[in-house]
Amino acid sequence: MHRLLLIDDDEALAGPLAQYLARFDLQLEAVTRPSEALPRLAAERFDALILDGMLPEMDGFEFCKRLRAGSEPWRDMPVLMLTARGDLTDRVVGLELGADDYLPKPFEPRELAARLQTILRRTRFAPPPAAAPQPLALLRFEGLQIDTARREVKAGGGAIELTGTEYELLVMLAREPGRVFSRDDILNRLRGQEAELYTRAVDILVSRLRRKLEPLAALKTLRNAGYCFALPEKP
Structure with missing residues (x-):
């Protein structure tokens, strides 16, 4: 019980x-x-x-x-x-x-x-956290750097202030560039929400994150499909 x-x-x-x-x-x-x-x-x-x-x-x-x-x-x-x-x-x-x-x-x-x-x-x-593979701590793209160890995001040499959920959304998309995440995928991965009730919440979060990342075109919208991370990785 x-x-x-x-x-x-x-x-x-x-x-x-x-x-x-x-x-x-x-x-x-x-x-x-x-x-x-x-x-x-x-x-x-x-x-x-x-x-x-x-x-x-x-x-x-x-x-x-x-x-x-x-x-x-x-x-x-x-x-x-x-x-x-x-x-x-x-x-x-x-x-x-x-x-x-x-x-x-x-x-x-x-x-x-x-x-x-x-x-x-x-x-x-x-799965227990110890069983999960350790992802890369530093994600580097053209014009953008995400330090997951420090939870810091930098663009153009300056820090970008994100809310906790904006940060989680960015990291989730950036870890798999080019992969299309539906709204339901995003909600389920972020907080385990009942996605059918909160699909508009994703649009709000993406819109706010996109504004904070301007002028970088980091987030791409695919009509009737979802969103993906569009910046090229930096060697």
Whole structure:
């Protein structure tokens, strides 16, 4: 049975939701404040976190950001954001801050259970980091250099400031120049999102990354297919 921690200030939600999720072998524990969650995360093992966007003390977006930026063992725990803030901008923000999925309120409990099962299954079967081959740390192209060890991107001798997701997108494309990635490919590789809900988020990310890389024509759009990295490699 998988253990889940819900952080939501709606105290009436936890009981019925716990009863429903128990049908799917999901054991739900709940707290109402981020300050209550931290000692629970430190003392107990949880398999995933369900995080409300509107919380006392700090909102769920800030909590997710701090969770991913920390050094604690639970920083890589799968996070599903469950919030009334369901517009596209908030979904993109949640994606950039490291959430693995995003479900706006009101929601169907069956859909929540399905999304949690998908996240947990993906985590369960992911290969351990030690088993993965070590990629090149320095990617060099005409006019562009990506230092993955330092997470630095330089063009024309100057550094380019990227968000975490913009950087991950650039590295993913640059590691396989010329390969066409569909929107679904990109979302699944970046954060394991349910791609059919977030395909427009890819267009927004690519557009912002393309502007930051100008005047380099690094990202190529293939109509009805996706995107690829177009700069030639530097010997």
